[in-house]
Amino acid sequence: MSTNERYINPIIPGFNPDPSICRVGSDYYLVTSTFQYFPGVPIYHSRDLVHWDQIGYCLTRESQLDLEGCKSSMGIYAPTLRYHEGRFYMITTNMNSYRNFFVWSEKPEGPWSDPIWLDWPGIDPSIFFDEDGRVYLSGTNELGSNEIPGIYQAEIDIATGNLLTKRQLVWGGTGAQAPEGPHLYRIEGMYYLLIAEGGTEYGHMVTIARSKSPNGPYESNPNNPILSHRSSNHAIQATGHADFVQKEDGSLWAVFLGIRPVSVPFVGRYHHLGRETFLAPVSWSIENWPVIDFRKETFEKMQLVQCLVESQQKTEIDEFDAKLLQLNWNFLRNPKAEDWSLEERPGWLTLHGSETSLNDIGSPAFIGRRQQHFRCVVSTLLNFQPAGEGEEAGLTVFMNERFHYEIAMTLDLYKRRKVILRRRIGSLWKIEHEVVIDYSTIVFGIEADPSNYRFFYSEPKGPTKYLGSGECSMLSTEVAGGFTGVYFGLYATGNGRACTVPAHFDWFSYKSE
Numbered sequence: 482m483s484t485n486e487r488y489i490n491p492i493i494p495g496f497n498p499d500p501s502i503c504r505v506g507s508d509y510y511l512v513t514s515t516f517q518y519f520p521g522v523p524i525y526h527s528r529d530l531v532h533w534d535q536i537g538y539c540l541t542r543e544s545q546l547d548l549e550g551c552k553s554s555m556g557i558y559a560p561t562l563r564y565h566e567g568r569f570y571m572i573t574t575n576m577n578s579y580r581n582f583f584v585w586s587e588k589p590e591g592p593w594s595d596p597i598w599l600d601w602p603g604i605d606p607s608i609f610f611d612e613d614g615r616v617y618l619s620g621t622n623e624l625g626s627n628e629i630p631g632i633y634q635a636e637i638d639i640a641t642g643n644l645l646t647k648r649q650l651v652w653g654g655t656g657a658q659a660p661e662g663p664h665l666y667r668i669e670g671m672y673y674l675l676i677a678e679g680g681t682e683y684g685h686m687v688t689i690a691r692s693k694s695p696n697g698p699y700e701s702n703p704n705n706p707i708l709s710h711r712s713s714n715h716a717i718q719a720t721g722h723a724d725f726v727q728k729e730d731g732s733l734w735a736v737f738l739g740i741r742p743v744s745v746p747f748v749g750r751y752h753h754l755g756r757e758t759f760l761a762p763v764s765w766s767i768e769n770w771p772v773i774d775f776r777k778e779t780f781e782k783m784q785l786v787q788c789l790v791e792s793q794q795k796t797e798i799d800e801f802d803a804k805l806l807q808l809n810w811n812f813l814r815n816p817k818a819e820d821w822s823l824e825e826r827p828g829w830l831t832l833h834g835s836e837t838s839l840n841d842i843g844s845p846a847f848i849g850r851r852q853q854h855f856r857c858v859v860s861t862l863l864n865f866q867p868a869g870e871g872e873e874a875g876l877t878v879f880m881n882e883r884f885h886y887e888i889a890m891t892l893d894l895y896k897r898r899k900v901i902l903r904r905r906i907g908s909l910w911k912i913e914h915e916v917v918i919d920y921s922t923i924v925f926g927i928e929a930d931p932s933n934y935r936f937f938y939s940e941p942k943g944p945t946k947y948l949g950s951g952e953c954s955m956l957s958t959e960v961a962g963g964f965t966g967v968y969f970g971l972y973a974t975g976n977g978r979a980c981t982v983p984a985h986f987d988w989f990s991y992k993s994e
C-alpha cells in the first residue's frame with residue numbers, strides 16, 4: 482500500500498486504545514490496552530497495516546494479570562510491543578497493583594512468559610533496543626508523587642529487568658498536561674522521543690523531541706504537535722498516543738488512537754465505541770522532523786469519510802461448537818472457572834450465574850465482545866428456566882458496572898417467566914418494560930445505530946417484538962467516564978445469590994450493516 486491508495490480507518494475499530502506496533506520481516510504485530518478485561522492485551526497481526534486479525538493475547542493467566550477487585554478503567558494501561566533477536570517483548574502497567582512489568586515470547590500468539598516485575602514507577606513503560614546492545618526503559622513520572630511531569634528513562638538489563646542506570650528525567654514535553662506514552666527510536670543516527678500530551682481527551686496530541694544521544698539533552702520540535710485534532714471540527718477527535726513503524730520499503734507509518742464522536746446538535750459530542758486504532762503515513766519536514774500526515778488532503782485518500790458511516794464490515798456468528806472460546810470474547814476481571822463452560826451442553830455456551838451481578842466490581846458470569854460498528858445487530862438464542870428469585874440471564878450492552886442496558890429473562894413475583902428491558906445510568910436504574918412469556922427458549926437482540934440501541938426478542942421462529950430503546954450517548958465516555966468502550970455481553974446472575982439453574986446460549990451473531 483502506498484500513500485496514494487485508499488484504505489479504511491480506523492484500522493482496528495471499537496475499543497482498542499494506545500496501539501503499539503512492531504514489524505518482523507513483512508509481518509506487523511500490534512497490541513492495545515485492555516484495563517479490567519481478561520485475557521489482557523490482544524495481539525493483532527497484519528501483512529499490509531490495514532487488515533488485522535487477532536492471533537492471541539499476551540496476558541492469559543492470572544499469574545500474569547491479577548484483576549481481583551480491579552476498578553473499571555484501571556488494570557492494564559498502555560502497552561509497548563517490541564521484537565529483538567527472536568523475542569517479542571510486551572511491557573505495560575497493571576494499575577490494579579500500580580506495577581510495571583514485561584512478558585516475552587518467541588511466538589507472538591503466545592504463550593507468553595510470566596511477568597518480569599520492574600522497580601519502576603509511573604505508567605506507559607516503553608523499551609528501546611539500541612544498536613550497541615543497550616536497552617532503554619522509559620515511562621512517565623510517578624503519578625500522585627512530587628516528581629516533575631515528564632518522561633523518565635534508565636538503562637535496563639532485559640534478561641533480569643534490573644535497572645543499570647539511575648532513572649532520570651529526559652524530556653518534560655512542550656508544557657501541556659500529562660506527558661505520557663513515550664517511544665524512543667533511532668532514525669538515521671538521531672534519537673527521536675515520541676510522546677503524547679494534553680490528556681487522552683479532546684486536547685490530545687502527539688509531540689516529538691530529538692537528541693544525538695539516547696540520554697539527551699532532547700530538543701523539542703519547534704513545530705509540535707506533529708498530530709492533534711484539538712480545537713478542530715474534524716470528524717475524528719482526540720488523536721494521540723502514537724507509535725511508529727517502518728515498512729520494508731523504508732516509509733514510516735504511525736498508528737495512534739482516536740475517537741469518533743457522535744454529535745447531538747446543541748447538546749454535545751459523545752463517543753461510545755471507545756478509543757480506536759488509526760493509521761496514517763509519516764512524512765518528513767525539510768528540517769528532518771517527522772509529521773503524521775492526517776490532514777484534510779489525505780483524509781479523502783484514507784476514506785475517513787466512509788469510516789464515519791462504517792468501519793470494515795463484519796458478520797460473525799459464533800455457534801459455540803469449538804473447544805475454546807473464540808479470541809474476540811472477553812471476561813470481566815479474572816473469570817471463575819465454574820461460571821462458564823463450552824462442554825456442559827456441547828454446542829452451547831453455558832453460564833452459571835453467581836451472586837455477582839453486572840452492577841458489581843467483580844467477575845459476573847459474562848462474556849462480551851466489543852461493539853465495533855455504529856450500525857450493527859447482535860442477537861443470541863438463550864435457553865433458561867429461572868427457578869429462584871433474582872435469577873436472570875440475557876444480553877447486555879455494557880460500558881461499566883454503573884452504565885449498562887440489558888434485555889433479559891427473569892421471574893416475576895408470581896414466578897412467571899418474563900422478559901425485561903433494564904437501563905442503568907449512573908445511580909439511576911429502571912426496568913423500562915416487562916412482558917410475561919410462557920416459553921424458555923428465546924432470541925434476544927439489539928439493533929444499534931449511531932444514536933440508539935433498540936432491544937428485541939422473539940420466540941424461536943416467532944415474530945420479532947421490540948421492547949424499547951436507549952440512547953448510546955448515556956453509555957459514552959463523556960457520560961460514563963473511563964478509558965474503555967461499549968461491549969455486547971451474554972450474562973447470567975442470581976443478583977446476590979447463586980443461580981440454581983444454568984443459562985445456555987446456542988449462538989451469538991454480530992452483523993454490521
Ligand code: 6LW
Pocket residue numbers: 498499514558559604605661662677680681721722738964
Ligand atoms: C494511557 C495513557 C493514555 O496509559 O491513556 O491516551 C491511558 N493515553 O498513555 C490509558 O489508556
